[in-house]
Structures are given as C-alpha cells and as structure tokens.
Amino acid sequence: MECVIGIDLGGTAIKLAQFAQDGSLLNSLEVPTPQPATPKAVIKAIAEAVRQLDPQGRAIAIGIGTPGPVDASGRIARVAINLAGWENVPLADELEGRLKRPVVLANDANCAGLGEAWMGAGRRFRNFLLVTLGTGVGGAVILDGNLFVGPRGTGGELGLITLDPKGHPCNSGNDGSLEQHVSVQAIRRRTGLEPHELAANARSGDPEAIAFWTTYGQELGAGLASLIYVLTPEAIAIGGGISASADLFFPALMAELERRVLPSSREGLEILVAELGNQAGCVGAARLAWNRVRGADLSDRSADNAPTPAATLDTETIVPGDRWSD
Amino acid sequence: MECVIGIDLGGTAIKLAQFAQDGSLLNSLEVPTPQPATPKAVIKAIAEAVRQLDPQGRAIAIGIGTPGPVDASGRIARVAINLAGWENVPLADELEGRLKRPVVLANDANCAGLGEAWMGAGRRFRNFLLVTLGTGVGGAVILDGNLFVGPRGTGGELGLITLDPKGHPCNSGNDGSLEQHVSVQAIRRRTGLEPHELAANARSGDPEAIAFWTTYGQELGAGLASLIYVLTPEAIAIGGGISASADLFFPALMAELERRVLPSSREGLEILVAELGNQAGCVGAARLAWNRVRGADLSDRSADNAPTPAATLDTETIVPGDRWSD
Numbered sequence: 001m002e003c004v005i006g007i008d009l010g011g012t013a014i015k016l017a018q019f020a021q022d023g024s025l026l027n028s029l030e031v032p033t034p035q036p037a038t039p040k041a042v043i044k045a046i047a048e049a050v051r052q053l054d055p056q057g058r059a060i061a062i063g064i065g066t067p068g069p070v071d072a073s074g075r076i077a078r079v080a081i082n083l084a085g086w087e088n089v090p091l092a093d094e095l096e097g098r099l100k101r102p103v104v105l106a107n108d109a110n111c112a113g114l115g116e117a118w119m120g121a122g123r124r125f126r127n128f129l130l131v132t133l134g135t136g137v138g139g140a141v142i143l144d145g146n147l148f149v150g151p152r153g154t155g156g157e158l159g160l161i162t163l164d165p166k167g168h169p170c171n172s173g174n175d176g177s178l179e180q181h182v183s184v185q186a187i188r189r190r191t192g193l194e195p196h197e198l199a200a201n202a203r204s205g206d207p208e209a210i211a212f213w214t215t216y217g218q219e220l221g222a223g224l225a226s227l228i229y230v231l232t233p234e235a236i237a238i239g240g241g242i243s244a245s246a247d248l249f250f251p252a253l254m255a256e257l258e259r260r261v262l263p264s265s266r267e268g269l270e271i272l273v274a275e276l277g278n279q280a281g282c283v284g285a286a287r288l289a290w291n292r293v294r295g296a297d298l299s300d301r302s303a304d305n306a307p308t309p310a311a312t313l314d315t316e317t318i319v320p321g322d323r324w325s326d
Numbered sequence: 327m328e329c330v331i332g333i334d335l336g337g338t339a340i341k342l343a344q345f346a347q348d349g350s351l352l353n354s355l356e357v358p359t360p361q362p363a364t365p366k367a368v369i370k371a372i373a374e375a376v377r378q379l380d381p382q383g384r385a386i387a388i389g390i391g392t393p394g395p396v397d398a399s400g401r402i403a404r405v406a407i408n409l410a411g412w413e414n415v416p417l418a419d420e421l422e423g424r425l426k427r428p429v430v431l432a433n434d435a436n437c438a439g440l441g442e443a444w445m446g447a448g449r450r451f452r453n454f455l456l457v458t459l460g461t462g463v464g465g466a467v468i469l470d471g472n473l474f475v476g477p478r479g480t481g482g483e484l485g486l487i488t489l490d491p492k493g494h495p496c497n498s499g500n501d502g503s504l505e506q507h508v509s510v511q512a513i514r515r516r517t518g519l520e521p522h523e524l525a526a527n528a529r530s531g532d533p534e535a536i537a538f539w540t541t542y543g544q545e546l547g548a549g550l551a552s553l554i555y556v557l558t559p560e561a562i563a564i565g566g567g568i569s570a571s572a573d574l575f576f577p578a579l580m581a582e583l584e585r586r587v588l589p590s591s592r593e594g595l596e597i598l599v600a601e602l603g604n605q606a607g608c609v610g611a612a613r614l615a616w617n618r619v620r621g622a623d624l625s626d627r628s629a630d631n632a633p634t635p636a637a638t639l640d641t642e643t644i645v646p647g648d649r650w651s652d
Contacts, residue, residue: 069590078590079590126477127476127477141556143469143474148469150453150557150558150559151452151453151558151559151560152558152590152591152593152594154558154588154590154591155556155557155558156556157555157556157588157591158555158556160551160555160588160591161487161551161552161555161556162488162489162548162549162551162552162586163488163491164490164491165489165490165544165545165548172586172587172588173585173586173587173588174548174551174555174586174587175586218491219491222488222491222500223488225486225487225488225500226487226488226552227556229483229484229486229487229500230467230481230482230483230484230487230553230556230557231476231481231556232476232477232478232480232481233476233477234477259499260488260498260499260500260501261498261499261500262480262483262486262498262499264395264404264405264478264480265478265480265483265486267478
C-alpha cells in the first residue's frame with residue numbers, strides 16, 4: 001500500500017508516523033531529539049528514524065512540522081524554537097539527499113491545522129481555523145480546502161493578533177497580543193497557577209476560578225471575533241492543552257462571539273474542540289506529504305466516514321461542538 | 327470593442343462606467359439615487375441608466391457594488407445601508423431579467439478593493455489588502471490574485487476587527503473595533519473636529535493636532551498588525567477620505583508596524599495610499615463583471631504599463647508608498 005511519513009519535530013522528541021492516503025495509521029515511532037539539537041544532529045536523527053520506521057523505503061514522501069517559520073515553498077526552516085543554532089536550515093534538501101524521496105516542511109501549528117482539517121475536527125469544512133492554546137498560542141488557516149500560508153510562508157500567526165495594544169509585552173513586539181492573554185504562560189503570569197489547577201478549582205466550585213474562566217472565554221472571544229470578521233470560517237477548533245478546560249470557558253466564549261460578531265459573519269459557525277491532540281502535527285505533516293505528491297486540495301478527504309486515527313492515537317474529544325442556529 | 331459596465335450603488339448617487347478588458351474607461355454616467363430608494367425604484371433607475379449609458383447593448387456583463395453584505399454567490403443584496411427597505415433583494419436576478427446580460431454583485435468595499443487590485447495601488451500584487459478610512463472603516467482582501475469573500479460572502483470586514491475589547495460601543499456589537507478608533511465618526515466623537523480640520527491644524531504646527539495624528543497612526547498600526555499576522559499581504563493600500571492625511575499619520579503607522587510585526591511576517595511589505603479614490607467602486611464592479619464572464623484570476627491584469635484610469639477619473643495619489651528593506 002502506498003504511504004507517506006509525517007514527522008513532528010519538537011525540542012524534546014521527534015515523532016514519526018506512517019499513513020495511507022485514506023488517513024489510516026500504519027505505524028509510528030518516537031525518538032528523543034538529540035541534545036544539543038543542532039541542525040546536523042537533528043538531520044542525522046531524522047534520517048535514522050525514517051529508516052527504522054520504514055526499512056523497506058515504502059513511503060513515497062515525507063512531511064515535517066518544524067517549531068518555527070518556514071519559507072513559502074516549504075524547503076527551509078528559517079528559525080526553530082528550542083533547537084540549537086537553527087537559522088535558514090535547508091532541511092528539505094538535506095533530507096531529500098539522504099532519503100531519496102520528496103520532503104516538504106511546514107510550521108508545526110500549520111501542520112496541526114492541516115491534520116485537524118484532514119482527519120479531525122475540521123474534516124467537514126472547507127474553511128476552517130485551528131487555534132492552539134498552549135505554552136504559546138498558534139494556529140492555522142484552511143481556506144477553500146487548502147492550507148493558507150501566504151506569500152512569505154508565515155501566514156496564520158493567529159496568536160499574535162492584537163487584543164489590547166497597551167497590554168503585556170510580547171516577544172513578537174505586538175504587546176497585548178492574544179497570546180499574552182490566553183496562553184499557558186499568560187495564565188501563570190496573571191494568576192500564579194497552572195491551567196489544570198484553575199480548572200480543578202473551578203470544578204470544585206471556587207468562585208474566583210470560575211470567574212477566571214469566564215474572563216478567559218471573553219478575552220478569547222474578543223480575539224476570535226477579529227478572525228471571524230476577516231476570514232468568516234465555517235468552523236474554529238480550539239486545540240492545545242488548555243482545550244481540556246473547554247467546558248469551563250466555552251459558555252463565556254460563545255456568548256462573547258454572539259455579542260461581538262454580526263450574524264451575517266457567523267451564520268452556522270461551529271466552535272469545536274480539536275480532536276487529534278498532540279498527534280495532529282504528525283497527521284498534518286503526513287497530509288503535507290500527500291499534498292506534495294498528489295495535489296493540495298483536501299476535497300478528497302474521506303469526511304465523516306473516514307477511519308479516524310483518534311481511536312488509535314493518544315487523543316480525546318472533550319466537549320461536543322456548539323453551533324448557532326440562525 | 328467588448329466591454330462591461332461597473333456600477334457603484336450609493337445612497338445619493340448611482341455611478342456607472344463602461345470599461346474594456348484592459349481597464350480602459352470608455353464612458354461614464356452618474357444619476358441620482360431615487361428617493362425613497364426602495365428596491366423597485368432602484369432597480370428601475372439602474373436599468374434606465376444602463377440603457378442610457380449603453381443604448382446599443384454592447385456591454386456583455388454588469389457588476390454592481392452595493393452598500394452592504396451580499397450572499398456568497400453575488401446574487402442577493404442582503405442589506406443595503408442608506409437604501410429604503412432592502413432585505414434579501416435578488417438584485418442580480420431582477421436586473422438580468424430586464425437587461426438580458428449576466429449581472430453580479432459584491433459589497434462596495436470589496437468592489438473598491440478589486441478595483442485597486444486591478445487598476446490601482448494593488449496592481450503589482452497577488453496578495454493585497456485595501457483598508458478604507460471613511461465614515462466607517464471597510465476593506466477588501468485579495469488572496470493569490472482573487473477577491474476573498476469567504477463561505478458566507480461577508481469575509482474581509484476589516485473595520486470590525488477588535489482593537490480594544492473595552493472600547494467604545496460599535497453597532498456591530500464588537501465594542502472597541504478598529505472602526506471605533508479610526509473612522510471619521512470616531513474622530514468627530516473623540517475630538518469634536520473633522521479630519522480635514524485636524525489635518526489643517528497639524529499642517530500649521532498645532533502640537534495637539536500633530537499629537538492626534540501620531541496616536542491615530544499608532545492605533546491604525548495596532549489594528550493592521552492583526553491583519554498582517556493573519557494574512558501576510560504583500561501590500562496594504564489605505565483609502566477613504568482620511569487617506570488625504572496619510573502624510574500626517576504614515577510615519578507613526580510605519581513605526582508601529584515595525585515595532586509590532588515580526589520581520590518574518592512583513593518582509594517587503596508595502597504600505598500605500600489607494601489610487602482610484604471614489605472611482606474604485608466602479609472600476610472594481612467592472613472587474614467583477616469581467617470575472618463573471620472571463621474567470622476570476624487577476625493575473626491577466628496589465629500591471630504597471632496599464633492605461634491607468636486615475637488620469638481620467640477624479641482621483642489623486644497622495645504620498646508615495648513606503649517599504650521596509652529587510
């Protein structure tokens with residue numbers, strides 16, 4: 001059976017998984033990221049792991065999600081967060097030379113969005129956003145069935161949109177960005193607690209923690225309102241670790257969107273929880289590889305009756321999607 | 327010569343112009359909008375004006391920019407601001423029945439963006455935004471050479487993005503939207519003066535007026551930063567009446583973008599002043615008509631050597647574009 005390999009390159013682990021064109025997971029492998037994670041060491045580790053996962057060389061293409069911006073053609077990792085000395089690394093060329101198959105790169109958040117669009121929360125939609133609420137806030141934009149990366153390859157930096165121009169400093173320079181309000185780091189800074197502690201407190205009835213999640217949902221809603229007015233997606237999936245608390249902030253989030261967004265911009269909009277968890281990156285990287293060899297439109301995806309990898313990969317669906325009826 | 331008609335339907339006037347496929351203006355006509363501007367009266371007035379402009383029926387298609395959202399297929403004016411009793415008016419069908427030619431609709435701000443992309447400030451770019459600073463704030467998104475309207479037809483509501491969630495109430499529901507900071511109405515509300523008065527004061531050295539335009543540029547920059555992070559356009563053109571003061575707020579705007587937006591999201595980005603003034607709507611409506619009969623990609627536009635209608639239509643170029651060199 002024809003297959004591809006999707007790779008999620010992170011600061012501590014390199015995850016690989018082999019997928020058929022219908023999205024079936026064939027096998028997977030996780031190896032530690034070499035330390036220090038220099039380009040040379042990482043390239044060697046990826047090549048060895050690919051040979052270990054696929055000793056017969058069956059995979060016809062390889063997609064890789066990297067932790068930072070890549071160039072518009074998906075060849076060069078421009079920067080890689082938590083890796084050592086990465087600047088404009090020609091990762092695709094280097095690995096194609098070693099593995100003799102097409103290799104294509106994308107930003108890891110974009111890969112996660114592509115994964116959710118293919119096999120997860122976005123599979124029913126041609127216009128879809130993923131917003132990941134983790135240590136930072138990232139995202140991906142699917143427009144008319146294709147991953148949007150824009151002319152510089154860096155489109156869809158959804159966590160860096162402006163929320164309060166006079167807000168907390170942001171490394172990006174965009175002080176008061178959405179990320180400075182709703183990321184794990186922002187939660188720690190503002191409350192001194194971890195998101196899971198605030199969730200436990202809210203679930204045991206602590207009024208302060210309940211109020212925290214209400215404010216959290218409102219701030220997230222004020223940020224998503226911008227994205228909805230510009231992109232008018234059919235659905236937005238919320239991913240990342242904080243999505244485990246979706247039941248606590250979704251009511252305030254939905255009320256805020258209903259208040260802030262004109263019905264003409266949100267008719268039928270669904271707000272969902274992402275389905276593929278931390279496997280979304282591998283799934284999306286595999287889809288990236290299929291796109292490279294078979295064309296980029298997602299319209300061939302198998303929709304609701306697809307064999308969902310969620311059952312075999314380590315994921316969970318937390319709350320059902322909500323939907324406006326107007 | 328084959329030609330089309332572009333129509334800009336406004337609350338006080340209906341402007342029509344006939345264009346060849348290379349963008350040459352053939353002739354134009356302006357008639358008053360009937361009062362009250364009921365659907366029936368407006369449809370009759372448009373049909374009569376088309377027959378007056380083009381008595382021999384040479385135009386092979388007609389595009390119309392309407393003052394409000396249209397449906398995704400460009401057939402129905404869902405709402406029309408400053409017209410009487412417009413709700414889901416099947417304007418395209420009604421006029422096709424009378425004029426026996428294809429008719430297609432778009433929101434007037436989207437038409438203006440399409441016009442600038444075809445024959446104005448955006449003609450060198452495949453990824454381009456128009457932001458119009460007028461009584462309200464509108465805009466248009468050109469992605470990969472095509473007008474983006476999204477699955478509901480209402481995409482690219484650039485004036486309604488969030489700037490300060492706790493800011494001034496907005497009719498849209500999105501309190502503190504960009505429009506509530508940088509529109510003519512917002513300027514009046516905040517200063518008691520008209521934009522042209524503030525411009526005159528600043529040009530005669532009034533420190534308060536100079537400070538106003540600095541703050542104005544900073545707020546606009548904080549809003550545009552969101553759009554740049556999401557869409558990473560190659561260029562943004564600033565249109566609308568306030569763009570006449572671009573020289574007063576561009577320095578603060580550019581500094582704010584340089585501070586807030588990561589270089590990887592803005593390399594080569596150009597910030598320009600729109601070129602077609604209040605004729606952009608007619609030009610874009612004509613392009614919409616060409617798209618209807620010839621396909622939607624703008625890549626056939628004649629680029630820099632095109633006969634620019636700016637010379638014959640009532641427009642002006644105010645300041646040259648600025649550009650980052652990184």
